Amino acid sequence: MRRRLASVRARATLGTTLVVAVALLAAGTAVLLSLWTNLSDQAGTQAERTAREVAAELAAGQPYRALSLDDDDRPVQVVTEDGTLVAVSEHLERISGTGTDTVRPASPPTAAPSGDGERDGAGAGAGEGDGDSDADAEDDDSAGAAGLRPGEIAEDPSYSDGSATVDGESADYRFAAVEVETEDRGTLTVYAGAPLSTERTAVRTALTVMLIGFPLVLAVVAGVTWLMTRRALRPVEGIRREMAAITASADLARRVPEPDTHDEVARLARTTNETLTALEAAVERQRRFVADASHELRSPIASLRTQLEVGAAHPELLDVPGAVEDTVRLQNLAADLLLLARLDAGERPAEARVDLAALAREEAAGRVRVSVDAEPADVSGSRGQLRRVLANLLDNAQRHAREAVTVTVRREDGRAVVAVADDGDGVPEADRERVFERFVRLDAARSRDDGGAGLGLAIARDVAERHGGTLTVRGTPEGGALFELRLPAV
Missing domain, CATH: 3.30.450 (Beta-Lactamase)
Structure with a gap:
């Protein structure tokens, strides 16, 4: 890096010196030509005066x-x-x-x-x-x-x-x-x-002055440029050293020094710190994700192992339905984790044309206490992922509803809006963002025994954002929860 910085200083100094040299050469040539022309005109005037006298x-x-x-x-x-x-x-x-x-x-x-x-x-x-x-x-x-x-x-x-x-x-x-x-x-x-x-003497004198003065001027320009460039790049060297230390220690909590200026170097330092903050948050989220995933996987695996061990020792006591249920839970959890991994990796959704109204009717079919009021609303995206969003929203609503769940699909201001409302207790305003975090369960209703691992709403929001939309929650006049999915309409 030092060599690169030195190279930057050398290139800046050389470039500035060359520009000044060309400017001085052009200016000096113009001055000499102008001086020679003026003095020649004066000599011509003197000669003309003598000729006219004769x-x-x-x-x-x-x-x-x-x-x-x-x-x-x-x-x-x-x-x-x-x-x-x-x-x-x-x-x-x-x-x-x-x-x-x-x-x-x-x-x-x-x-x-x-x-x-x-x-x-x-x-x-x-x-x-x-x-x-x-x-x-x-x-x-x-x-x-x-x-x-x-x-x-x-x-x-x-x-x-x-x-x-x-x-x-x-x-x-x-x-x-x-x-x-x-x-x-x-x-x-x-x-x-x-x-x-x-x-001729005047022109030679001027030329001599230029030949002596121009190198001195170029030397001063080169020296000043070298020193100013070195001073300007000094904060960059500080940023480099701190980044090297962060890389060596893997301590993402450290930050690079920000110069007390308003130039490009200061903006570079601020952007670097913002990048470190985002990287630290991503790594921390990944750590929590791995820890929570391990914790969530441990329970069905332990339960399944226990049932199999009991069944091996006492076949008559083998709970086959329970083992199947734990296996299904394990399979669903693995599928959720795999989908989240693909979303985190930046997987782009397909660009198929999807009718949300038809998709909502298909997903609501066979579910009890779910009514659909939908008008055609086409969007572009992955049919499978959007179906997963609607399924997660309906699962969440049915888990909290007392009697009924309502699904509404409409077009509004160039966007397709899917609203899923339930008549349950709703989501407290302070927790309306937390419910979209991974592995978050707000109450006993969101228990492992009830089938929820706290990933459904997190997956739904990630899919919505990957499709250029939003997923929010608010209360209904009856006190329940209303989840609104808004996507760009085709």
Whole structure:
């Protein structure tokens, strides 16, 4: 039992720990994903801010050379519509994850001569020519290739992840791409990056905390569960020890300790004690039954032996009728004991359809001073056992009646009712339950010489209960006894 209890504690601890581990793993994963997403969004916002600042300068006509591209931590690329790199931040040595991995402009920017808005070399290359060029001929109000008007910056940026090497240091970046439409250089895309090192460091720190904290939490959960389970099962061990002692001593008067709680263990202890009480009562009843049966059997056997011994010594003195009578009494008593044994063993009655009215008339036939008033009332059960009930009730009534016995059969509220009444002295109210106990005889009329062993009414009630019914006794207006058998009607 100790091993089983330990196993219960181990299973409870393991199960609780596994559940908590799964919950912590799911929660930790969700936290890390949420943290990474939020920090990546923040890096994207920073990259977008940088890209929009450069795009605003391009929309205002700022030359490539004059763009604010000197932030060492923020790599920036300016790419034309055909993918040509026209401007890039200083110290950028390598880049990936943007529109182009080029880190040198297509043509080095040159100083723009003063005059009518001429741009640097890259800009001149894009806008060279006389006033009759196709670019100047375009309508200023027409939209660019990206659906933007000159000087307009796209509202929705695009994001991508990549890496870059700036001034000899490589890192991962979150890039934002912002399109801008210029008057003389067409549609340009600005790529700006924000480093993800801070975000990765935060995620790694959180992961480290979880890897250290989760085992500690699981250890605490396992320890607490082990101790709480041990404490909860301690009363069970007390119940086990007491049950083992009861089994070893066969003392059914002992009871297991009941915890002063209202949980399942306390209910188990109470149920165990109730079972012990019922078992003690059953064993005691069995002991009394055996003792009473032995006592009842001793008398006819002794009488029969005496008569046979006298007959053997003096044949002329052999009382044959008396011997036959004792033999019949012995046979009836043995049959009663056998029936009680079968009933105690839980024998289920047959499920035949029985008409109590016809059965009452058959049993009353041939008996003196017995009248029957019966209407059809069918029940389901054993015809032989129900006949035995009616016979026992009629025997008891005739034994106590002065002049008449009345049998009534009727249906009442879905039940078949058989009432057997006599005009005798009745049964005192204090003894109306005792008469159904085995081997109980209330007066001299219930004597062995009169043929009663005190089993008839006990058998009748047991049979009634096995058939799902009841057998009770009360007084009649005339002062006699009225026994009522109630069974479920078919």
